[in-house]
Amino acid sequence: MSSHTLTVAGVAVDTRHWIGGARVASAGTFTDESPIDGRPLGEIARGGQAEADAAVAAARQAFPGWAATPPAERARLLRAVADGVEKRLEDLAIVETTDNGALLRSHRRGVMPRVAHNFRFFADWLENLGHEDFDTRGHTNHVSWDPAGPCVLITPWNAPLMLATWKIAPALAAGNTVVLKPAEWSPLTASLLADLAAEAGLPAGVLNVVQGYGAEAGAALVAHPDVRRISFTGSVPTARRIAAAAAANLVPTSFELGGKSPLLVFADADLDLAVNLAVEQYDNAGQVCLAATRLLVEAPVAEEFTRRFVARASALKQGDPRDESTDIGPNIHPRQLDKIDGFVRRALAAGARAVIGGERGEGLYYRPTLLTDVAQDSEIVQEEVFGPVLTLQTFDTEDEAVTLANDTRFGLAATVATGDRARAERVTARLVAGTVWVNCFFVRDLRAPFGGSRDSGVGREGGDWSFDFYCDLKNTVTAPEGWQNHG
Structure with a gap:
């Protein structure tokens, strides 16, 4: 076994970067640990300016050939990568869980x-992909999507491979080359994806993976003058720094920045359904950007809703995520656990009441928590916790529900539980959110636009919206006359 290879649950993972179709080591490394038990998994190559420069150079060199590759051939290669993912699904699953x-x-x-x-x-x-030609005073307009160039994609740790490929796939399909910077807390499946891409026949330099810290590798990548698109999922402060770096080179950006989404439960809702939707917000130990962490419940049913919620949430099993019966696993890192606990402690000190939870478990586990008696302007209601922590507030009128729902600086998603179709239409029309679910949650279709409003992000991706971002759109206008026949 190479000194640059670690083994995770029997799966070999290369710890080096993937640049220009080859594995590249770095002078420095960082330690990757499993949140399940805190065990070090291995030392990962720690990139910086040199690796960023090399990866962007490789992407730039590969770009003309990949951009000129016929769409049918690009599509074939993307499907070959999908085939590889399906063949190694179990390996990818166990590595990412670990x-x-x-x-x-x-x-x-x-x-x-x-x-x-x-x-x-x-x-x-x-x-x-296409747009119907249209006529302007006898002239023909033809819209086309031209590849933009090397793209830098910076992805989070909560769903590492899924969120990375949500960006990689359209960027590559559009004819761009990619440099991926995965989160340092969960870098391993990005390395496996590099292997799968090579095995599928993706040309060298089309997909590159640079590992490391945001302040080092990430900062060098987003400031590089040869980058033509930047897509980032993560925190608002980091997005502001990326936007400043991108502005110097006039590079278009796409940001998905999390949220503080509401779940509005009206008295006419199916209460069991509403409770199930609320308990579902503990998925992935609350580390989901779309999570409806603010439960807004109409006063007449609040007591019964809370009783049923406590019964359902108390039955959740917290433990080893590799166990099929586990419902809630650990949080990702000691720093994240400290952040979650700090939010809850400050809320309790300010007068909030923990109906359930409100404390750490063993290791990196935090008890599923529901807080009541919280003020609308309090930190726990206004700021993203990114852990298994929900708040519950009541409302008396539809107007009050909408006002509370919209009263944060975020606008990523919202969920509405009601038995009245007309009410659903009225309320959803007034909610500030990129996605609204009615009597359901987390139903996602790649044909739909995805993104957030306010501090939840900039831009939309999915379907044509992805290609609009990852391409330079061109309109070619052709006159009806004036052709010379030189045949």
Whole structure:
């Protein structure tokens, strides 16, 4: 076994970067640990300016050939990557569970199949991408999507491979080359993806992976003058720094920055459904950007809702995410656990009441928590915790519900539980959110636009919106006359 290879649950993972179709080591490393038990998994190559420069140079060199590759061939190669993901689904699932602590059953049944689907979907969309020509005073307008160039994609740790491929697949389909910087807390499946891409026949330099810290590798990548697109999922402060760096080179950016989403429960809702939707917000130990962490419940049903919620939430099993019966795994890192606990402690000190939870478990586990008696302007209501912590507030009128729902600086998603279709239409029309679910949660279709409003992000991706971002759109206008026949 090479000194640059670690073994995770029997799966070999290369710890080096993937640049220009080859493995590249760095002078420095960082330690990757499993949140399940805190065990070090290995030392990972720690990139910086030199690795960023090399990766962007490789992407730039590969760009003309990849951009000129016929769409049908690009689509074929993307489908070949999807085939590789499906063949190694179990390996990818166990490695990612070990690396970031999310449930193994979720990785097997939903997350990794979605990774393959990301590649297949954008391969299919590429082959059907188009706009009908239109006429202007006898002149023909033809719209085309031209590849933009090297793209830097910076992805989070909570769903590492799925969120990475949600960006990689459309960027590659559009004819761009990519430099991926995965989160340092969960880098391993990005390395495996590099292997799968090479095995699928992706040309050298089309996909590059640079590992390391945001302040080092990430900062060098987003400031590089040869980068033509930047897509980032993460925190608002980091997005502001990326935007400043991108502005110097006039590079378009796409940001998905999390949220503080509401779940509005009206008295006419199916209460069991509403409770199930609320308990679902503990998925992935609350480390989901879309999570509806603010439960807003109409006063007449609040007591009964709370009783049923406590019964359901108390039955959740917290433990080893590799166990099929586990419902909630660990949080990702000691720093994240400290952040979660700090939010809760400050809320309790300010007068909030913990109906359930409100404390740490062993290791990196935090008890599923529901806080009541919270003020609308309090930190716990206004700021993203990114852990298994929900708040519950009551409302008396529809107007009050909407006002509370919209009263944060975020606008990523919202969920509405009601038995009245007319009310659903009225309320959803007034909610500030990129996605609104009515009597359901987390139903996602890649044909739909995805993104947030306010501090939840800039731009939309999915379907044509992805290609609009990852391409330079061109309109070619042709006159009806004036052709010379030189045949």
